[in-house]
Amino acid sequence: MDSVDLDVLRSALEWRRQGHRVDLVTVIETWGSSPRPPGALLAVREDGQVVGSVSGGCVEDDLIERVRKAPLTSGKPALTVYGVTKEEAARFGLPCGGTLRLMQEPLGDTAWIAELIARTTEHEVLARVLDMETGRVTLSPAARDEQISFDGKVLRTIHGPRWRMLIIGAGQLSRYLATMAQTLDFNVTVCDPREEYSANWDVSGVTLSSAMPDDQVLAMQLDAHSAVVALTHDPKLDDMALLEALKSNAFYVGALGSRANTAKRKERLALFDLTPEEIGRLHGPVGLRIGSRTPPEIAISILAEIVAVKNAAAEREVPSEASSCAVA
Known part of the structure; x- marks a missing residue:
């Protein structure tokens, strides 16, 4: 709803x-x-x-x-x-x-x-x-x-909240993304085991977890109504989440980083038990290309991409005999 x-x-x-x-x-x-x-x-x-x-x-x-x-x-x-x-x-x-x-x-x-x-x-x-x-x-x-x-x-x-979002990292960008995502009725969880970040988290309505990212992904049992976004810039944390999220049924898995960093990340992921198809599911650099520079603008670009993928997934859920559609 x-x-x-x-x-x-x-x-x-x-x-x-x-x-x-x-x-x-x-x-x-x-x-x-x-x-x-x-x-x-x-x-x-x-x-x-x-x-x-x-x-x-x-x-x-x-x-x-x-x-x-x-x-x-x-x-x-x-x-x-x-x-x-x-x-x-x-x-x-x-x-x-x-x-x-x-x-x-x-x-x-x-x-x-x-x-x-x-x-x-x-x-x-x-x-x-x-x-x-x-x-x-x-x-x-x-x-x-x-x-x-x-x-x-x-x-x-x-x-109720039919869509979930897991954000890895409790930094400034995560604050904007979590706040905006809630206005679109995502049930948002932020995971960050770093006390220096999680101790200052104050976005109401968001579940804050200090678990390790891979443990959090597994605990949430991600389904086709779940999105994961890794935003820490720390490969040790982001990659841990991605290794599990890319094997899940999450409709969206993305990670912050430049094209060069994304290419290196995919090389690292290939060293583990991920198939090329699973690695190919990664959205990176994360977000739509709208020329965003500030944290709020970047959050908008990320959320816009997630919504685009979500709506495409939702359309696939509608039985073929139903003919509802929306105006773009």
């Missing part, structure tokens, strides 16, 4: 506590071009105030009018579809004949929202299960690779 959707739930909870009527809207499926993926959230108040988004804007305007003029009175969720025909797609600003299938539900009991916010803040991944017949919501643990599902009776959405 990205930070936009978490803000939607926080706002919806506060509005309900203030006594407002609120409808929560969830993107179930998309066809053609769509700015928001399945699972994206929007909350609409009875007076037209809105937070979040499910499209480029025109659909939101129509949803607001629906809530104002004909609010749901049954207390049960209902399906709404936009863009069934080319004319409707054009009317609502859905490009390429796009279609949105949405779940609109009036919020009654909001205890589940408070619980979901609290548990995802503690880095739990949860499934929210909505019963169409009763409107009842239950929460249960979920795996990071689970996808949204709807069988006509039950809607199951996934919430």
